[in-house]
Amino acid sequence: MKNSIKKSPGLGIMLVGKRKDSQSFIHIKKKACEEVGIISEVVDLPEDCTEGEVLDVVSELNHKESVHGILVQLPLPSHLSEQNIINAVKVEKDVDGFHPVNIGNLAMMGREPLFTPCASKGCIEVLHRCGVEIMGKKAVVIGTNYRITHFLVIAETSCYSECGTCIHPEEITREADILVSDVGVPNLVRGHWLKPGVVVIDMGSTLVTDSKGSRVTGDVCYEEAILKASLITPVPGGVGPITISMLLYNTVEAAKRAYQWSEKS
Numbered sequence: 389m390k391n392s393i394k395k396s397p398g399l400g401i402m403l404v405g406k407r408k409d410s411q412s413f414i415h416i417k418k419k420a421c422e423e424v425g426i427i428s429e430v431v432d433l434p435e436d437c438t439e440g441e442v443l444d445v446v447s448e449l450n451h452k453e454s455v456h457g458i459l460v461q462l463p464l465p466s467h468l469s470e471q472n473i474i475n476a477v478k479v480e481k482d483v484d485g486f487h488p489v490n491i492g493n494l495a496m497m498g499r500e501p502l503f504t505p506c507a508s509k510g511c512i513e514v515l516h517r518c519g520v521e522i523m524g525k526k527a528v529v530i531g532t533n534y535r536i537t538h539f540l541v542i543a544e545t546s547c548y549s550e551c552g553t554c555i556h557p558e559e560i561t562r563e564a565d566i567l568v569s570d571v572g573v574p575n576l577v578r579g580h581w582l583k584p585g586v587v588v589i590d591m592g593s594t595l596v597t598d599s600k601g602s603r604v605t606g607d608v609c610y611e612e613a614i615l616k617a618s619l620i621t622p623v624p625g626g627v628g629p630i631t632i633s634m635l636l637y638n639t640v641e642a643a644k645r646a647y648q649w650s651e652k653s
């Protein structure tokens with residue numbers, strides 16, 4: 389029993405500020421960790437903290453033996469450099485897969501990143517598990533700051549377009565057999581943007597507050613898209629929970645590697 393407690397995977401989560409959506413995502417992550425026996429610890433820093441203070445916490449978590457994975461909840465307040473902070477996370481603990489070494493290895497064919505970003509990995513996993521043949525299909529990816537999903541889709545298909553900055557994205561999306569949207573604009577993708585039979589992966593997740601209260605909404609107008617799509621992931625209940633599963637998977641992988649390395653040395 390003592391041994392199994394010692395060998396629990398550990399996840400360090402950093403939250404800077406008090407964004408409601410980030411707080412809610414962290415709550416979901418903590419709960420999921422609890423359910424599978426990952427020990428999570430959340431470090432909260434105030435909105436006006438300095439970059440030095442954030443880097444000190446990252447360094448502390450980097451050195452902590454019981455923490456195998458680290459994630460910095462994004463977005464960060466605008467006075468902080470996301471680049472400097474993500475670069476400071478130890479590559480072996482980068483369970484979000486956002487460190488440039490992991491992204492670089494992912495982008496280069498034939499190299500293996502230690503971790504693949506959770507949402508993008510989740511998107512490909514959904515396609516595989518639903519038996520969607522990707523190779524040879526025309527895939528279109530809209531949005532994403534990091535172009536990570538693009539790398540994964542390029543690796544799996546022979547025909548690919550991107551329309552992050554298009555004036556009329558619907559002209560491109562209408563040709564897609566597989567459409568992935570990660571823009572963060574609720575109901576952006578309308579029914580007339582879609583080819584009949586398309587597979588739609590909605591990676592959007594925007595907290596919307598109106599007279600009915602607060603809820604998370606995707607990029608795709610679901611009621612219209614369902615009439616055209618052969619398969620569609622809803623929001624909530626689609627890629628979001630799979631993203632969380634991928635985070636748990638990456639954390640367990642990080643812990644397994646750490647224990648293997650410590651047994652060898």
Ligand SMILES: Nc1nc2c(c(=O)[nH]1)N[C@@H](CN(C=O)c1ccc(C(=O)N[C@@H](CCC(=O)O)C(=O)O)cc1)CN2
Pocket residue numbers: 412413416459460461462463484506507593603604623624625626627628629630631632
């Ligand atoms: N460090 C990171 N920051 C952010 C990431 C990330 O992967 N790493 N991604 C997003 C937000 N995100 C995780 O942090 C995330 C978004 C949505 C969900 C989710 O499960 N959504 C549910 C709905 C939840 C609700 O109703 O409140 C769903 O879609 O069913 C999980 C994680 C930005 N920041």
